[in-house]
Every structure is written in structure tokens, then in C-alpha cells.
Amino acid sequence: MDEYESTAPDLNVNAPPWKYNPSSWRQRVPICLLAGVAFLIAAYMALYQWRLIGDVWDPVFGEQSRHVLDSDVSERMRRWFRVPDAAFGALAYLGDLVFGLAGSTRRWQDRPWLVLLFGLDVIPLGVVSAVLVVLQGAVVGAWCFLCLVTAAISLALVALAYDEVWSTLLYLRRVWRRTRSARVVWDVFWGRASREAEEVALDAERRA
Amino acid sequence: MWARVVEVMLGCWLAVSPFVFRHPAGELALWASDLFCAAAVVALSLLSFWRPSRHAHFATAVVALWLIGFGYLYEPHPAPPALQNDVLVGWLLLMFAIIPNESNLPPRPWRDFFAER
Numbered sequence: 484m485d486e487y488e489s490t491a492p493d494l495n496v497n498a499p500p501w502k503y504n505p506s507s508w509r510q511r512v513p514i515c516l517l518a519g520v521a522f523l524i525a526a527y528m529a530l531y532q533w534r535l536i537g538d539v540w541d542p543v544f545g546e547q548s549r550h551v552l553d554s555d556v557s558e559r560m561r562r563w564f565r566v567p568d569a570a571f572g573a574l575a576y577l578g579d580l581v582f583g584l585a586g587s588t589r590r591w592q593d594r595p596w597l598v599l600l601f602g603l604d605v606i607p608l609g610v611v612s613a614v615l616v617v618l619q620g621a622v623v624g625a626w627c628f629l630c631l632v633t634a635a636i637s638l639a640l641v642a643l644a645y646d647e648v649w650s651t652l653l654y655l656r657r658v659w660r661r662t663r664s665a666r667v668v669w670d671v672f673w674g675r676a677s678r679e680a681e682e683v684a685l686d687a688e689r690r691a
Numbered sequence: 692m693w694a695r696v697v698e699v700m701l702g703c704w705l706a707v708s709p710f711v712f713r714h715p716a717g718e719l720a721l722w723a724s725d726l727f728c729a730a731a732v733v734a735l736s737l738l739s740f741w742r743p744s745r746h747a748h749f750a751t752a753v754v755a756l757w758l759i760g761f762g763y764l765y766e767p768h769p770a771p772p773a774l775q776n777d778v779l780v781g782w783l784l785l786m787f788a789i790i791p792n793e794s795n796l797p798p799r800p801w802r803d804f805f806a807e808r
Contacts, residue, residue: 494797494805533772565763565770565778574782581786585694585794593801594791676800684804 494589498650499690505647506591506598511583514605514643518579521636524629525573528552532567539629547625554623572612572633578604579640591650592684594674602648609637658683694790695736698751701787702732705758705780712773721773724761728754732784739792748788755784 495504504510531539532552541548551557552569560568582601586594613634620626659668662679671680706729714721731754738747758781762774770778791798797805 562768565768566775570775570779574779574786577783578786581694581790585790587795587797589797589801589805593797593805600789674798674801676798676804681804 494587496589496688498591498647499653499687501646501650504588505650506586506588508588510643510647514640515580515583517636517640517643518576518583521633521640522573522576522580524633524636525569525576528627528629529567529570529573532557532561532569539627541628543628544626548627548629550625551619551623551627551630554619554625556619556622575604575608575612576633579609579644583644591647592654592687593676595651595655595672596674598647598651602644602651605640605644606648609641613637654683654687657687692740692792694787694794695739695748695792698736698748698784698787699733701780701784702729702736705729705732708773708776708780712771712776714773720765724758724765725773725777728758745792748792751788752785755781755788757781758784 495507497503498505527536528539530536531549539548539552557568560571564571579601582597582604586597591598616627616630616634619630655668655672658671658680661683662668664679667677667679670677705725709722709725714725732751735747735751735754738744758777760781762770762776762778762781765774796802
């Protein structure tokens with residue numbers, strides 16, 4: 484082992500319960516790319532809802548897409564958000580991308596708040612929006628191909644992202660079990676190291 | 692520091708948006724809100740590069756909340772394009788403002804611990 488390897492921090496460790504590191508770039512970059520695609524699709528639909536473009540592409544359902552994007556449901560969401568619902572969706576996908584990129588390759592341990600924020604953006608928001616898109620098809624009585632594509636991407640993102648969130652939750656639980664101190668868990672959550680947190684970290688390394 | 696760079700770019704967009712969305716000359720509040728927020732965002736992001744004021748970017752979140760609130764409350768639904776822009780830029784800034792400075796390295800206390808490993 485050369486000098487650098489022996490002194491550089493080893494961030495690439497397996498995160499229990501997995502035999503791999505869910506915070507590694509190999510795991511995170513695909514999520515970011517997929518979220519980027521969904522962002523572009525949602526932004527394109529928002530352009531239609533803003534009438535910056537006159538039509539929206541749909542190879543399967545044809546003009547039904549326009550009915551969905553101009554529906555009463557969509558109008559109601561626009562009242563809540565002040566911006567078209569597709570623009571808000573684009574914002575959420577961009578959030579997946581940004582929160583996916585931020586953080587070290589050991590962030591499941593050193594920045595739990597970031598992983599959980601990422602998880603909140605990807606998992607509950609993704610599932611709810613996918614369900615809403617499908618419901619919208621049923622309620623409006625029209626389908627929108629690109630909306631369904633983004634819903635599918637949302638669910639794929641959940642499948643790709645849950646492992647890291649799970650590792651973080653397990654880590655926080657292990658810190659709680661060991662210390663029974665809300666104070667320590669709080670500090671660990673915000674990424675402040677402590678002796679107890681480090682012991683749990685070492686423990687996790689041995690286990691993985 | 693990539694989040695800070697993006698914030699500066701968003702601040703520049705905010706600074707030109709009164710001209711892009713053509714605020715009426717009489718609407719002082721619209722002009723003042725956009726231009727003041729733009730200046731604050733750029734200043735706070737740049738201040739974050741200086742070690743003593745490295746936490747300045749958290750104040751950007753306050754500016755972001757102001758922008759979102761202003762966009763919501765200044766005029767009722769339907770919001771004109773300029774206010775929709777405020778709401779969207781506000782959300783974007785809120786997203787970036789909470790990203791740490793050296794976000795792709797572990798936080799400092801952990802960095803020391805990992806380095807000893």
C-alpha cells in the first residue's frame with residue numbers, strides 16, 4: 484500500500500445491510516441521470532401549460548395529452564402552487580438530481596439529513612405523484628403519454644434510491660440503540676461526529 | 692462549492708428578470724423585491740467563499756422564503772409570469788441554499804475521523 488492509500492480517508496465502505504456502498508457514484512449517478520431525464524420531460528410539459536409552445540408530443544394518446552394538461556385537476560393544482568403542476572414536478576425531479584449529487588461517497592453515515600431529505604423527495608413524493616398521474620388519467624378520462632413516462636421514472640427512482648435511505652435509517656437506529664441518547668442521535672443526524680457515532684461507524688465497517 | 696456557483700447564476704437571472712418580464716414602471720414593490728433579492732443572493736453566495744462568513748449561504752434560504760411568499764401573496768391566482776418566476780426561483784434557491792459548501796467531502800469532524808482510519 485502506498486503512502487497516499489494509507490493516509491487517504493477510505494470513504495468507499497459497504498453500508499450494512501448491503502454488500503456494496505449505496506452512496507458510491509456508481510449507485511448515485513444513474514439516479515441523477517434518470518431524474519434529469521424526468522426533469523426535462525416535466526419542463527417540456529410545463530412549457531405547454533405556460534403556452535410557450537402550442538402543442539405537446541404524444542405518439543400514443545394524441546390530443547388526449549392536451550386534455551390532461553389543461554384539465555380542471557391540473558388547474559386546481561396550479562391554484563395551489565401558483566405555477567403549472569408540470570413545472571412543480573420538474574422542480575421536484577431537479578431536487579432529486581441536486582440532492583443526489585450532494586454529499587460524500589459515505590454520506591449515508593456522515594450526512595444523514597441529506598440522505599433522508601433525498602429520500603423524502605424521491606420516495607413519498609415520487610409515489611404520491613405517480614399515483615396522482617394515474618388517478619388523473621382515470622378522473623379526467625384521458626391519458627397523457629409523457630405523464631405516464633414520468634410516473635414510471637418516479638417509481639424506478641424509488642427502486643434505485645431506497646437502499647441508501649434504508650442504510651441511513653439503520654445507522655441512526657444503531658446509534659440510538661447503543662447510546663439511548665436523543666442528543667447523540669440528533670448530532671449524528673446533522674453530521675457532527677462524536678465518539679459514540681465513530682464507534683458505531685467502526686462497528687458498521689467490521690460488519691460490512 | 693458548486694451550489695454557491697448555481698446560486699450566483701440564479702441571482703443574476705433574478706436581476707435581469709424585471710426586464711425580461713417587463714414589470715410596469717409604477718410597480719415599485721415588484722422591482723424592489725426582485726432587485727434587492729438578486730443582490731442579496733449574489734452577495735451571500737460570494738460571502739460563503741470567505742471562511743469567516745462561510746455560513747452566509749443559509750441566509751439565502753430566508754431570501755428564498757421571501758421570494759416564495761411574495762410570489763404567493765402579492766397577487767391572487769392566477770399569478771402573472773413575473774410572480775410565477777419569483778415562486779420558482781424561490782424554490783430553486785431554497786433547494787441549493789441548504790447544500791453545504793464542500794458538499795462532496797464529509798463534514799469536517801467526520802473528515803478528521805475518516806482520515807485517521
